[in-house]
Amino acid sequence: MKKTALISTLAGSMMMGMVPNTFAQSSVTLYGIVDTSVRYLTNSNANNDSQLAMGVGPVTGSRWGLKGKEDLGAGLQAIFKLENGFNLWNGQLASANTLFNRAAYVGLSSDRYGAITFGRQNTPLFDQLGSVYDPLTVGNYDQDGWLPGALGYGLRQTNSIKYSGQFGGLNVEAMYGVGGVAGSIGASNMYGLTASYVVGGLSFDVGYQQNSDNTNNKFRVANVGVVYAFSAVKAYAGWLYSQDNTGIVDIYMGASGSPASGWTPTRNTDRIDNGFYVGATWQVSAPLLLTAAGYYDRSRNALNSDGVTLGRGTRYSAVLLAEYAVSKRTEVYGTVDFIRGTGAATADFLGRNNQTGVALGIRNVF
Numbered sequence: 001m002k003k004t005a006l007i008s009t010l011a012g013s014m015m016m017g018m019v020p021n022t023f024a025q026s027s028v029t030l031y032g033i034v035d036t037s038v039r040y041l042t043n044s045n046a047n048n049d050s051q052l053a054m055g056v057g058p059v060t061g062s063r064w065g066l067k068g069k070e071d072l073g074a075g076l077q078a079i080f081k082l083e084n085g086f087n088l089w090n091g092q093l094a095s096a097n098t099l100f101n102r103a104a105y106v107g108l109s110s111d112r113y114g115a116i117t118f119g120r121q122n123t124p125l126f127d128q129l130g131s132v133y134d135p136l137t138v139g140n141y142d143q144d145g146w147l148p149g150a151l152g153y154g155l156r157q158t159n160s161i162k163y164s165g166q167f168g169g170l171n172v173e174a175m176y177g178v179g180g181v182a183g184s185i186g187a188s189n190m191y192g193l194t195a196s197y198v199v200g201g202l203s204f205d206v207g208y209q210q211n212s213d214n215t216n217n218k219f220r221v222a223n224v225g226v227v228y229a230f231s232a233v234k235a236y237a238g239w240l241y242s243q244d245n246t247g248i249v250d251i252y253m254g255a256s257g258s259p260a261s262g263w264t265p266t267r268n269t270d271r272i273d274n275g276f277y278v279g280a281t282w283q284v285s286a287p288l289l290l291t292a293a294g295y296y297d298r299s300r301n302a303l304n305s306d307g308v309t310l311g312r313g314t315r316y317s318a319v320l321l322a323e324y325a326v327s328k329r330t331e332v333y334g335t336v337d338f339i340r341g342t343g344a345a346t347a348d349f350l351g352r353n354n355q356t357g358v359a360l361g362i363r364n365v366f
Contacts, residue, residue: 026071027068028066029067029068030065031067032064032365032366033363034062034364034366035056035061036054036056036062036088037054037058037360038052038054039141039358039359040357041053041356042355042356042357043349043350044355045350048351048352054089055087056140058141058319058337058359059137060363062087063086063094063102064084064086066080066082067081067083068080068081077108078108079109079115079117081103083100083104084102085101100120101156103122104119104120105117105119106118113165114166115165116161116163121157121160121175122155123152123157123209124162124173124193124194125155125221126138126156128173128194128207130155133238134225134236134293135234135277135280135292135293136279138152143337144317144339146253147315150253151240151249151275152221153209153211153248153252159177160177161175161177161178169197171197173192174193175192176191179212188212188213188214189211190209191210192208193209194206194223202226202229204225204226205226206222206223206224207222208222209221213265215267217246218246219244221241222241223240224238225237225238232282233281233282234280236280236281238276239276240276241272242272242275243270244271247265247267247271250302253299254347255348255350255355258348260303260348263303269301269310272299273297274298275297276296276297277296278293279292279294280293287324287325288325289324290320290321290323293318293321294316294318294319295316295318297314298312298313299345302347303344304343305344305346307347311343312344313343313346315339315345315348316339317337319335320336322335329364330363333361334359334360337356338356339354340353341353341354
């Protein structure tokens, strides 16, 4: 009798110990992309010399990350993501002294109500452009990613609280970035909101974002995007409008090493940009994807090349990209792009006001 009672007690204890493992399933995934290209670029310096260099790929930077989730029951999960960007060609961090520059957040996700996360993460604007509405998913070269990169004010936000929810065909994202400046809640903060809707092969997106610098000057951007998918083709079109009094767009528009890229922000110039883009992707065959994209921006109250006076500027670029998958994880690609600027936009170039780039590369996803 005592032996039977002891066995029953042990069995009950074992069953109770197994219950949390039954309902609290958890997982951690290691993932990444390893990508680099060899690129030929004209007018690459003030002497208008051409350059052959190894660097980042046109649409995906190299990265590795960890993401995890724990089932808390009733459709609720604890989630986290840590993602590091690095330069494959020299082994350095993509952002100096920042290990998880691409993402570092933790939060809760509900099957019914959406997710709320805290930390460093993509803005809602970046999520929409990078995942759906920009044909190049926000390109990496100065010559093809300048429009969404500059008008997106960095496209990632630290110290942020983010909500995302999917309700049928409607996706809603909202973010608030905590400024952390003593004596001013508004300084260095941000907020943004996007709403997108999918019906059949048609996708729409609208959004708004405001960033404040550490003295409470404002940068505002509005966006509208549409994608239409039919057969093996997707057509893209979008508009980005910004008003900047932080001075950061004058700097972000400049190619690396250009006069504009080294300026100190000039505030309260009321710079206005009207940016438009169009593009298309064509899945020619199972392994071959072709992409064409064009970007155009007209600015006023932009800093001229002297870094003092204000003027109007125009920029436009065109890109062709071919990607060929040699396996489920590995692909090779080639791209050709051209960019030109006039007026105040000439400050964004190192030498002549135009550049042509040709690149070949390889990407492996794990």
